[in-house]
Amino acid sequence: MTFHPKMAYDATFHKSARTLEDEGPPFVYTPENRARFEEIVKRYPPDRRRSAVLPALYLAQDQAGYITANAIRYVAGLLSITPADVEDVVSFYTMFHTKPVGTFVVQVCRTLSCALNGAERVTESLTAKLGIKPGETDRSGTFTLVEVECLGACDRAPVVMVNDAWHERLTPEDAPRLVDDLRARGEAAVSGCHHVIEQRKP
Amino acid sequence: MDTVTLTIDGRRITVEKGKTVLQAALEHSISIPYYCYHPGIGVDGSCRVCIVKIEKMPKLQIACSTVCADGQIVSTQTPDVVEARAGIFEFLLINHPLDCPVCDKGGECPLQDYSYTFGPDQSRMEFARRTFDGEGVRADVDFGPTLMLNRNRCILCTRCIRFMRDIDGDAQINIIDRGYGSEIATFQEEGVHSLISGNLMDVCPVGAITTRDYRFKSRPWDNPEAVDTICTLCSKGCNTTAWLRAKPEWAKGASLIRFTPRFNPDVNGYWMCDIGRFEYHWVESEDRLRRPLVRDERGVQQPASWNDVVSRLGDRLVQAREGLRFLLSAHASNEEFFLFSRLAEKLAVAESARGPREDSESSSAAARASGGGAPRAVNNARGPREEPAPPTQQLRWGGEPGPPTRQPRWGGDVPLISVGWRYRPKSQPEPATFRVPPVDAPNVNGARSFGFVGGTLADQVAQADLSAIRAAVEAGQVSALFVFDPGPEGSIGDTEWILRARARGVLPLLIVQGVLLTDLARAADFVLPGASWVEKEASYMNDQGRLQGVSRAIPLPGEAIEDWEILVKVSVALGVPLDYTNAAHIRADIATRFDDRKGFEGLATLEFGRPVAAQNWLQASNPSERWKWDFMFQDLPPVKGAVDPLAVPMPAGVIPLREVK
Numbered sequence: 001m002t003f004h005p006k007m008a009y010d011a012t013f014h015k016s017a018r019t020l021e022d023e024g025p026p027f028v029y030t031p032e033n034r035a036r037f038e039e040i041v042k043r044y045p046p047d048r049r050r051s052a053v054l055p056a057l058y059l060a061q062d063q064a065g066y067i068t069a070n071a072i073r074y075v076a077g078l079l080s081i082t083p084a085d086v087e088d089v090v091s092f093y094t095m096f097h098t099k100p101v102g103t104f105v106v107q108v109c110r111t112l113s114c115a116l117n118g119a120e121r122v123t124e125s126l127t128a129k130l131g132i133k134p135g136e137t138d139r140s141g142t143f144t145l146v147e148v149e150c151l152g153a154c155d156r157a158p159v160v161m162v163n164d165a166w167h168e169r170l171t172p173e174d175a176p177r178l179v180d181d182l183r184a185r186g187e188a189a190v191s192g193c194h195h196v197i198e199q200r201k202p
Numbered sequence: 203m204d205t206v207t208l209t210i211d212g213r214r215i216t217v218e219k220g221k222t223v224l225q226a227a228l229e230h231s232i233s234i235p236y237y238c239y240h241p242g243i244g245v246d247g248s249c250r251v252c253i254v255k256i257e258k259m260p261k262l263q264i265a266c267s268t269v270c271a272d273g274q275i276v277s278t279q280t281p282d283v284v285e286a287r288a289g290i291f292e293f294l295l296i297n298h299p300l301d302c303p304v305c306d307k308g309g310e311c312p313l314q315d316y317s318y319t320f321g322p323d324q325s326r327m328e329f330a331r332r333t334f335d336g337e338g339v340r341a342d343v344d345f346g347p348t349l350m351l352n353r354n355r356c357i358l359c360t361r362c363i364r365f366m367r368d369i370d371g372d373a374q375i376n377i378i379d380r381g382y383g384s385e386i387a388t389f390q391e392e393g394v395h396s397l398i399s400g401n402l403m404d405v406c407p408v409g410a411i412t413t414r415d416y417r418f419k420s421r422p423w424d425n426p427e428a429v430d431t432i433c434t435l436c437s438k439g440c441n442t443t444a445w446l447r448a449k450p451e452w453a454k455g456a457s458l459i460r461f462t463p464r465f466n467p468d469v470n471g472y473w474m475c476d477i478g479r480f481e482y483h484w485v486e487s488e489d490r491l492r493r494p495l496v497r498d499e500r501g502v503q504q505p506a507s508w509n510d511v512v513s514r515l516g517d518r519l520v521q522a523r524e525g526l527r528f529l530l531s532a533h534a535s536n537e538e539f540f541l542f543s544r545l546a547e548k549l550a551v552a553e554s555a556r557g558p559r560e561d562s563e564s565s566s567a568a569a570r571a572s573g574g575g576a577p578r579a580v581n582n583a584r585g586p587r588e589e590p591a592p593p594t595q596q597l598r599w600g601g602e603p604g605p606p607t608r609q610p611r612w613g614g615d616v617p618l619i620s621v622g623w624r625y626r627p628k629s630q631p632e633p634a635t636f637r638v639p640p641v642d643a644p645n646v647n648g649a650r651s652f653g654f655v656g657g658t659l660a661d662q663v664a665q666a667d668l669s670a671i672r673a674a675v676e677a678g679q680v681s682a683l684f685v686f687d688p689g690p691e692g693s694i695g696d697t698e699w700i701l702r703a704r705a706r707g708v709l710p711l712l713i714v715q716g717v718l719l720t721d722l723a724r725a726a727d728f729v730l731p732g733a734s735w736v737e738k739e740a741s742y743m744n745d746q747g748r749l750q751g752v753s754r755a756i757p758l759p760g761e762a763i764e765d766w767e768i769l770v771k772v773s774v775a776l777g778v779p780l781d782y783t784n785a786a787h788i789r790a791d792i793a794t795r796f797d798d799r800k801g802f803e804g805l806a807t808l809e810f811g812r813p814v815a816a817q818n819w820l821q822a823s824n825p826s827e828r829w830k831w832d833f834m835f836q837d838l839p840p841v842k843g844a845v846d847p848l849a850v851p852m853p854a855g856v857i858p859l860r861e862v863k
Binding site for chain 1: 372373374375376377378379380387388389390391
């Protein structure tokens, strides 16, 4: 868009430090996810389709493993909103990953109740056991360690969420054992009783 | 009208029901700071600085979202409000860089103004400020083709987000990340691509969003002069302010430094489009016509004096007078249209006085059909005319009835005067509430009032229809074509056919009165340099049929003179002199001749903007807050710090400080 040939467009140009979303491969829902999306969207009034943005993004994340820029464009197109609106949501919630993650995403709560009950020592213990810092994925692609804000289980602090289930009252001493259990028994090792996304479970 | 009465700071105030406390206070010149509220994009309640105390409410309330109720007692100056407000300002300024001296918003920045007025006197922040892209102006990043973004300065008022969502209709901006890391961003750093993106600079209350066009070009206090005018680049007629650089006349560079919108609820609201805002550089470009040009015997355009041009034009035109046709741009003002119609009328009278000709049969029939023998100066923009033109389309010739006139010789279907404009539909998102019209000319409705273009003032304007004049020119029936184009290049529409006719040699004489050395002007035999819309006082009729005036902001370049003056000279050259001495005289004449014509009421008393006096720069300053001065200006001194405390009379009984021993 040029308005005048002499208009100075060559102002000093610096790239933002902000990391852009990974473009990723072209994204479309699988037929099952598409059918599930249509079912979810029916729960909202026709003029409030944008309200389905969270479940639509969960579906996209379950399908591709993490949210890519192409997935954001696709979801935005389905809901008739702009990609900026969707990115707003994606970047706000820690449950959405914009980078590839491991099989188990270990999310340590660091908000007040958990922090008072020693959440950072749990993080330290997990860091030592897994050999990765918060925000990183281990080399085998099994574990991703992240620190997140309140998980809503303050009565059983400190709490760790592995994928979609809580592990409550996790002491720093128990943390390595949880990792071993996860390696041995998979998600069955998690004690949590609340599942964030009911659809994921068979 | 339902009203409620409330008390703010001890003043009883009656306002319309449904207004908020903040609106009530602003309307009554009570200062409450605010950032996220904007009358054009509504209430958000995210900045919190408009907090006030309302009696019987448990906590301090934000004035922008509290609706006025009867009997409310609001106070804005109690110690708890003052303290809480200062606390909020301290938070707003925690990460805001102190780069006001290099910030483009400095001097017209609401954050600066309000922080001085309401904020704490010093910061307790002793940690490093959060930075996003770098420090200082290095943090300025690309934000689309027209804007730059400095995220460090952003206070997250979300005005830009709401502007894009509600006014532009395409929510391209959003807040990315959360909490301390929140920042304004577009998806994948694509930037803002919008036809009205320049308004984001106006709504931004800090220096986060600036326009590339104005960046680092000036400071508001250095450029005290600003003129209220209107934009003429399309048929909307947005009210604008033209900002002038303070520089000696001999200094190099342009005088115009920016255009900002001026609030007019009936026309443009608070906004204007990017075309009007950024496309003004041609006015002072190298391509401007500065001297009259005449093509000499060798076929080269040579500069000439006005007297020389007029006498030579007269020599050429008197022979070609019969086949003379006018092609006007719809950028012509009402005054200029009027002079052309007077000229056409006088020419027709003069031609008919020469006596009948052989082939008068068909043309006199056409003249009768067009009503009482007046020259048919109607361009058939609405298609073929099966019926006589309605009286509103006819020129009401003043004064001289004269002998029965007839169309000049090739009169049949070739109108004396044709009006052209560019029709260019703009692509905007469907929900956009500020729409830019497709007609790139300000005065199609003026041409309708004078009967040059068919249709009524309320009709939609379509493409200009120049087929009649084009066919006549291509058939070699026009011996002289007078083109009047005071707009930017291309705004008259397609002119290739004129150039082709010139190349083929079927158009013996081409006269161009305009402002830019376009290809058309290069092909002309006579080039008459006129005035652009910022160099004259003239009136236009926008697509609502509303009469508005442009103001003279800058002087004319070189030997260029105003267009009405050129037309008077041309009329003398044609042997049909018009006797007007100034533009106001012309307006008065239009007003008397067209007093019954809808649209010209108030023409004679139209007011034109004058440069704002230098000491009142603040009044013209602050484009984002400019609308506010209508309410609030009397509340503030005209110049910051200009009130000399010693000049203020001491209250009785107070001993002046310096006399205390």
